[in-house]
Amino acid sequence: MSISLKRRELPPFLLWTARVAACFFLIFGALVFVTFLETGEWWSRGIAAAALGGALLLIFGLERSYHPAASWARPVGWFLMGVASTVPTSFFFIPFLFALFALPAVFMRPAARAA
Secondary structure, eight states: OOOOOOOBSSOHHHHHHHHHHHHHHHHHHHHHHHHHHHHOOHHHHHHHHHHHHHHHHHHHHHHTTTSTTHHHHHHHHHHHHHHHTTSOOTTTHHHHHHHHHTHHHHTOOBOOOOO
């Protein structure tokens, strides 16, 4: 009996770029939520929810790739992070680039296990 230690078909550097992008959106969502608390504008609350929810879903889909919900969590998480990257700021291209860095992780499939 052999046990395969290979868990993912995506190269490790692409997994790490997706993790870094998700961490960026966690911080970005927290900062936008603080903006909501200071200004009370509801659109900023929606952007914060999209950033935080998208990052958490993407992390869940990456780290629990064999879970049945992981197949939809990665694309939905990436889409929400993409929505959050549309917030009008002076550094608009940075969240957009981080969302693009996480795109290859959406297409990740678990590797077949050998028993």
